Amino acid sequence: MSNSPLAEGSCPSLSFLEEKGRYPGLLAWILSTDHKRIGLLYFVSIMTFFFVAVIFGILMRLELIAPGRTIMDPQTYNALFTLHGVIMIFLFVLPSIPSIFGNFFLPIQIGARDVAFPKINLLSWWIYLAGAALVILSLFTGGGPIDTGWTFYAPYSLRTTVNVPLAVFGVFVLGMSSILTGVNLVTTTHRYRAPGMTWFRLPLFIWGIYATAWIQILVTPVIGITLLLTLVERLVGVGVFDPSKGGDPILYQHLFWIYSHPAVYIMILPAMGVISEIIPVFSRKTIFGYRAIALSSIAIATVGSFVWGHHMFVSGQSDFASILFSLLTFLVAVPSAIKVFNWVATLYKGSIGLEPPLLFALTFIFLFSIGGLTGLFQGALAADVHLHDTYWVVGHFHYIIFGGMGFGFFAAIHYWFPKMFGKMFDRKWVIPAWILLFVGFNTLYFPMLVLGWEGMPRRYYDYFPTFHTLHLISTVGSWILAAGLILMFGNLIRALIRGEKADDNPWGAATLEWTISSPPPMENYKKIPTVERGPYDFR
Amino acid sequence: MEEHKDTIGSKIGMWIFLLSEVILFGGLFVLYSAYRFKFRGDFHLAAMDLNRLLGTLNTVILLTSSLTMALSIASIRKGLRGSSVVYLAATILLGLLFLGIKYLEWSAKVGHGIYPNSPDLLGRSSAEVLFFGLYYAMTGLHGFHVLVGVALLSAMCFFVVKGKIKKTDFILLENSGLYWHLVDIIWIFLFPLFYLMA
Numbered sequence: 001m002s003n004s005p006l007a008e009g010s011c012p013s014l015s016f017l018e019e020k021g022r023y024p025g026l027l028a029w030i031l032s033t034d035h036k037r038i039g040l041l042y043f044v045s046i047m048t049f050f051f052v053a054v055i056f057g058i059l060m061r062l063e064l065i066a067p068g069r070t071i072m073d074p075q076t077y078n079a080l081f082t083l084h085g086v087i088m089i090f091l092f093v094l095p096s097i098p099s100i101f102g103n104f105f106l107p108i109q110i111g112a113r114d115v116a117f118p119k120i121n122l123l124s125w126w127i128y129l130a131g132a133a134l135v136i137l138s139l140f141t142g143g144g145p146i147d148t149g150w151t152f153y154a155p156y157s158l159r160t161t162v163n164v165p166l167a168v169f170g171v172f173v174l175g176m177s178s179i180l181t182g183v184n185l186v187t188t189t190h191r192y193r194a195p196g197m198t199w200f201r202l203p204l205f206i207w208g209i210y211a212t213a214w215i216q217i218l219v220t221p222v223i224g225i226t227l228l229l230t231l232v233e234r235l236v237g238v239g240v241f242d243p244s245k246g247g248d249p250i251l252y253q254h255l256f257w258i259y260s261h262p263a264v265y266i267m268i269l270p271a272m273g274v275i276s277e278i279i280p281v282f283s284r285k286t287i288f289g290y291r292a293i294a295l296s297s298i299a300i301a302t303v304g305s306f307v308w309g310h311h312m313f314v315s316g317q318s319d320f321a322s323i324l325f326s327l328l329t330f331l332v333a334v335p336s337a338i339k340v341f342n343w344v345a346t347l348y349k350g351s352i353g354l355e356p357p358l359l360f361a362l363t364f365i366f367l368f369s370i371g372g373l374t375g376l377f378q379g380a381l382a383a384d385v386h387l388h389d390t391y392w393v394v395g396h397f398h399y400i401i402f403g404g405m406g407f408g409f410f411a412a413i414h415y416w417f418p419k420m421f422g423k424m425f426d427r428k429w430v431i432p433a434w435i436l437l438f439v440g441f442n443t444l445y446f447p448m449l450v451l452g453w454e455g456m457p458r459r460y461y462d463y464f465p466t467f468h469t470l471h472l473i474s475t476v477g478s479w480i481l482a483a484g485l486i487l488m489f490g491n492l493i494r495a496l497i498r499g500e501k502a503d504d505n506p507w508g509a510a511t512l513e514w515t516i517s518s519p520p521p522m523e524n525y526k527k528i529p530t531v532e533r534g535p536y537d538f539r
Numbered sequence: 540m541e542e543h544k545d546t547i548g549s550k551i552g553m554w555i556f557l558l559s560e561v562i563l564f565g566g567l568f569v570l571y572s573a574y575r576f577k578f579r580g581d582f583h584l585a586a587m588d589l590n591r592l593l594g595t596l597n598t599v600i601l602l603t604s605s606l607t608m609a610l611s612i613a614s615i616r617k618g619l620r621g622s623s624v625v626y627l628a629a630t631i632l633l634g635l636l637f638l639g640i641k642y643l644e645w646s647a648k649v650g651h652g653i654y655p656n657s658p659d660l661l662g663r664s665s666a667e668v669l670f671f672g673l674y675y676a677m678t679g680l681h682g683f684h685v686l687v688g689v690a691l692l693s694a695m696c697f698f699v700v701k702g703k704i705k706k707t708d709f710i711l712l713e714n715s716g717l718y719w720h721l722v723d724i725i726w727i728f729l730f731p732l733f734y735l736m737a
Binding site for chain 2: 225
């Protein structure tokens with residue numbers, strides 16, 4: 001943020017991708033404090049972990065293609081489902097949209113030149129890498145890969161011989177990165193909005209990111225202390241979660257879910273922000289119920305922080321607590337539904353252009369609705385006794401996290417790709433990729449809902465032959481989904497190399513990022529813009 | 540490029556960060572409350588073993604260090620670099636003194652066989668195991684924060700001497716002061732919970 005001589009002296013067409021920084025070569029990237037470059041650093045690192053976790057998932061499905069041993073022993077399977085969860089949750093889903101698109105577009109969308117603390121922003125990325133490195137290191141040292149599931153439940157995580165201490169420390173470090181990113185994004189939203197960018201002129205993506213950043217700040221420390229105590233417990237044994245010393249493992253579950261349930265909203269709120277951004281643009285209509293969508297993000301963040309006990313209905317917590325948590329769980333469905341209804345109302349009588357971003361956005365609404373509604377089954381006390389820890393739960397949260405956040409992420413990539421890289425992807429390849437993804441997704445996860453309903457427990461290595469057909473279908477689905485991912489990302493990578501040059505505003509959107517060149521110049525704006533209209537006032 | 544300073548933004552960022560620190564300790568306070576509720580009487584008995592004199596001494600030391608911290612900021616605000624450095628050095632010394640006393644306290648406990656997983660401690664009631672488990676975890680994490688604070692303030696001392704922190708721009712020192720006060724406040728809660736409840 002400066003009135004630097006660059007504003008007048010330098011060549012106007014140089015983008016942030018080309019601009020020479022203080023350092024040469026790769027250092028110009030990994031030491032850059034530019035929010036766009038840091039966004040892309042996150043993009044590359046996060047996608048790497050995404051594909052690793054996808055491969056783990058495919059291997060798990062392959063093992064489950066038939067009863068009995070197929071390709072691996074039970075211990076390897078336990079390690080794989082743990083790593084699939086840990087990598088997907090902590091290295092991909094949680095940081096993905098806030099750290100990539102939040103970093104890249106939050107300053108641009110509010111009319112700023114960078115985030116509030118650029119150096120801390122770079123530090124967050126380095127801390128993220130350090131945390132990831134520790135998690136990877138934990139696989140090859142100590143007792144080998146963790147097998148506790150991504151929840152690290154005590155007392156098992158205190159007893160198992162595998163390398164729990166290093167892995168939980170890695171996740172703790174990742175949490176620090178998450179907090180620092182949250183501090184940065186909240187402060188930036190408060191301090192760096194351009195003149196005229198009032199709170200209710202903020203793009204809805206910013207509302208989503210803003211609410212998310214607050215959850216990151218407020219609940220991540222809780223898992224931080226929980227993991228630290230697990231670590232200390234393993235190293236010296238203070239006893240707070242260890243039943244053999246009088247500690248209470250249920251308290252571990254409480255602390256874990258005080259973080260990890262709001263974490264689900266860290267995953268989904270930014271994706272909802274993306275969808276709120278895309279729907280009006282491709283309906284050529286202003287968003288229906290702007291304030292309702294904006295405030296429902298805050299409502300989800302608030303109410304969502306008080307529903308953690310619904311993960312513990314069968315843990316032995318008091319019935320009164322369970323009833324309260326169940327009630328709050330039903331309540332949190334209300335603001336989510338408000339969003340869905342407003343999106344649908346925006347589409348109504350719109351001039352709809354079924355471009356790739358909208359295709360993924362509509363898929364989000366469909367899959368997220370299934371995920372949300374199946375979640376209500378579990379939120380009901382009686383039904384949960386039957387469904388708890390079954391494949392129903394696995395199906396449900398994949399519909400939310402992959403169907404919701406994942407497809408929201410794909411929508412964001414396709415929506416902002418031309419702006420980030422100045423290249424346009426080949427739109428005709430997106431359709432077959434989408435068909436594969438959609439068909440593959442439902443073939444993979446819908447049978448899980450049925451399996452769970454019929455009583456197949458989650459995390460099991462083996463199963464009764466009665467479950468064989470559905471497991472087989474599910475595994476075939478994983479192959480279709482993988483083909484879709486390859487096609488979609490292949491198309492994007494091809495566009496990076498050989499794509500046509502993209503216009504500054506290919507989708508005809510009205511938010512600020514489309515008023516600057518594609519890709520954006522290093523300082524975003526030569527002159528900080530003055531905002532005179534809402535984000536969805538199309539001309 | 541011209542340095543841009545948004546002091547209000549920096550302070551907002553620092554306060555939000557401190558909020559996350561409060562919640563980090565909050566997790567421990569929640570555990571403490573849960574176990575104290577469960578083992579009401581036994582926690583009182585266990586607390587008898589702590590040295591109240593040293594605890595009180597440490598409270599006085601930390602409170603004084605908060606005063607010197609505030610005086611250091613007040614000095615730089617008036618442009619008195621020398622006295623700012625002196626007060627800052629005093630704050631650092633008091634922090635180190637706190638850690639020294641903490642070390643003596645912990646060693647005495649370890650000397651009596653009271654430390655996590657010690658055969659002596661495991662032979663006692665589970666309330667006492669948990670009380671001392673929490674004692675070591677909470678004062679340990681707090682002590683670590685004091686250590687970080689001392690390192691931070693040493694860096695600030697260096698910046699004041701070098702003139703990087705000055706009358707017109709002392710936000711770094713102010714934010715470090717906020718951190719130091721937070722560490723102090725956490726101790727103000729730890730002290731009665733562990734030492735004064737016997």
